[in-house]
Amino acid sequence: MKGHGPLAGIRVIEIAGIGPAPFCGMLLADLGADVVVVDRPAPSPDAIDLGSASILDRGKRFVHLDLKQPDSVATVLDLIEHCDALIEGMRPGVMERLGLGPEPCLARNPALVFGRMTGWGQDGPLAQAAGHDINYIALSGALWYAGQPGSPPVAPPSLVGDLGGGALYLAVGLLAAILSARATGRGQVVDAAIVDGSAHLMNLLLSLKAAGHFVSDRGRSILDGPHWYATYRCADDRFVSVGSLEPRFYALLREKLGLGDDPDFTDGYDPARWPDLTRRFEALFRQRTREEWSALLEGSDACFAPVLDPDEAASHPHIAARQIYRSINGVAQTVPAPRFSKTPPAISSSRSADAHQPGSDRKSTRLNSSHSQQSRMPSSA
Numbered sequence: 306m307k308g309h310g311p312l313a314g315i316r317v318i319e320i321a322g323i324g325p326a327p328f329c330g331m332l333l334a335d336l337g338a339d340v341v342v343v344d345r346p347a348p349s350p351d352a353i354d355l356g357s358a359s360i361l362d363r364g365k366r367f368v369h370l371d372l373k374q375p376d377s378v379a380t381v382l383d384l385i386e387h388c389d390a391l392i393e394g395m396r397p398g399v400m401e402r403l404g405l406g407p408e409p410c411l412a413r414n415p416a417l418v419f420g421r422m423t424g425w426g427q428d429g430p431l432a433q434a435a436g437h438d439i440n441y442i443a444l445s446g447a448l449w450y451a452g453q454p455g456s457p458p459v460a461p462p463s464l465v466g467d468l469g470g471g472a473l474y475l476a477v478g479l480l481a482a483i484l485s486a487r488a489t490g491r492g493q494v495v496d497a498a499i500v501d502g503s504a505h506l507m508n509l510l511l512s513l514k515a516a517g518h519f520v521s522d523r524g525r526s527i528l529d530g531p532h533w534y535a536t537y538r539c540a541d542d543r544f545v546s547v548g549s550l551e552p553r554f555y556a557l558l559r560e561k562l563g564l565g566d567d568p569d570f571t572d573g574y575d576p577a578r579w580p581d582l583t584r585r586f587e588a589l590f591r592q593r594t595r596e597e598w599s600a601l602l603e604g605s606d607a608c609f610a611p612v613l614d615p616d617e618a619a620s621h622p623h624i625a626a627r628q629i630y631r632s633i634n635g636v637a638q639t640v641p642a643p644r645f646s647k648t649p650p651a652i653s654s655s656r657s658a659d660a661h662q663p664g665s666d667r668k669s670t671r672l673n674s675s676h677s678q679q680s681r682m683p684s685s686a
Contacts, residue, residue, distance in 0.1 A: 310337025310650030470503030
């Protein structure tokens with residue numbers, strides 16, 4: 306497919322799966338890569354059928370093959386000859402048993418980047434165990450600070466593990482390995498494990514911990530304990546966030562809240578005082594609605610934002626001005642990120658047509674161009 310965006314010309318085979326692997330494929334397709342999904346002839350009984358609502362399918366083409374059949378495996382190997390990368394999210398060993406592990410694939414295309422997306426990684430004591438996002442970030446340490454003292458940690462659904470520690474790291478790994486392959490002619494395996502990626506995300510917090518600004522006890526560190534870095538319930542039972550980390554921003558927050566002369570709030574950086582000051586903030590924010598607090602604080606250096614659900618976010622003036630949300634074929638979704646000044650990507654209005662129909666001549670299989678209606682994204686300034 307002739308794509309738009311900085312990855313135009315990159316060709317990727319994606320073995321159909323769930324979660325972070327197809328999200329990574331969407332990231333690449335969003336940026337112009339030609340992504341062809343090798344899908345099952347019939348949906349898996351364990352899969353949630355999203356149909357036309359599957360945003361992760363946008364911009365991709367599909368070929369339906371039964372990988373338990375030798376001819377189908379041979380077709381995939383033919384497709385691999387003309388690709389830069391392959392993405393798979395199977396449990397370790399499954400691709401090898403299908404005859405599509407790294408060895409035969411790299412033998413067919415020595416410059417191929419073989420991307421492997423798992424929770425636990427390709428090796429280690431837990432490599433063969435089932436798991437999901439919440440388990441991986443629990444083990445890596447990334448879940449620990451997501452909660453307050455006395456309450457269980459709460460995982461943001463799929464964001465930290467599957468997507469942040471998984472799909473994004475796989476995408477970076479694939480692109481780095483593609484650059485290496487183009488320079489050297491040698492492909493390689495990229496082992497992207499969510500437990501690795503989510504642990505890597507901890508390095509900023511680990512730096513703060515080493516410097517004494519973060520401790521293992523939840524609620525006593527600068528990003529999980531202060532009254533000036535939290536969310537609060539308002540009079541209308543909606544929520545707002547404040548994050549006045551720096552002293553000058555905290556001073557402005559106090560001023561706008563009418564607390565500039567209150568001696569209790571002068572020293573906002575003593576952890577021993579945070580619980581009492583948080584309770585006072587809780588009582589204060591309950592006195593007005595979210596919209597009233599937004600009118601007072603939004604857009605200032607007090608570091609404030611209302612907490613919005615996705616439907617509300619789409620209509621917020623800032624989000625709307627940047628055209629972050631769009632409705633395509635009746636499905637609300639967000640546009641590709643980041644933005645590019647010279648090679649803006651385009652988002653496909655629908656899942657593209659099949660790249661190859663089973664039953665055609667396998668030896669002549671190519672990733673033929675198949676265009677879907679696309680919407681060009683605005684370039685950055």
